[in-house]
Amino acid sequence: MTYAAALVRIFCAPMLLASSATIAAPTQFSEQLADWHQAASSPVTPAASSAEAPLELVASTNIGESIIRELVLLKGHAMLGTRYVFGANEADAVDCSSLIQQLFESAGIELPRTTQDLASIGEPVNSQSLQPGDLLFYSWKKNRLHVAVYAGDGFAIHASPDKRSVVMTELNKTWDHHFVAARRVVQEDNI
Structure with a gap:
């Protein structure tokens, strides 16, 4: 008797007894219980033929990296519209570097406060290999850097001094012209 058949019998037996349509003799019920017990204690073997390759599950090596990236971007989307104030680092007002600090903090990663310090962490990334x-x-004004987080599909989230808020911007030729560097902070060995 299969395990499923034993379960059906064990769960259906009380209904059959209660309906009096079929009343099982006590010995038959005991046999059903014995069958169920044997089926439940037997090892489960797959029904696949021996010619099929066994199923092998392989864990992703970058699952933590993926989750952190997702958390950073979720926080970035949640902060769209937050006021830009140079030097601010509050829930309702940020500058470009404090925005980045808060985004990564939401994913459990502490980053430096200033744009200059942010530019020295992580690994350099080619602009064609962004994740x-x-x-x-980006160069911004004289001797100043602006920092943004790449959101994918040619967009960046940043605290814009011009728009006076956190925005998502499509990266275009103007951005390309002011591009200085890209750094990858989220890496498997940092998690």
């Missing part, structure tokens, strides 16, 4: 969560650095 969501990578930091993008």
Whole structure:
């Protein structure tokens, strides 16, 4: 008797007894219980033929990296519209570097406060190999850097001094012209 058949019998037996349509003799019920007990204690073997390759599950090596990137971007989307104030690091007002600090903090990663310090962490990334969560650095005014986080599909999230808020911006030729560097902070060995 299969395990499923034993379960059906064990769960259906009380209904059959109660309906009096079929009343099982006590010995038959005991046999059913014995069958169920044997089926439940037997090892389960797959029904696949021996010619099929066994199923092998392989864990992703970058699952932690993927989750952190997703958390950073979720926080970035949640902060869209937050006021830009140079030097601010509050829930309702940020500058470009404090935005980045808060985004990564939401994923459990502490980053430096200033744009200059952010530019020195992580690993350099080619602009053609960007992944969501990578930091993008741009020249802004004289001797100043602006930092944004790459959101994927040619967009970046940043605290814009011009728009006076956190925005998502499509990266275009103007951005390309001011591009300085990209850094990858989220890496498997940092998690």
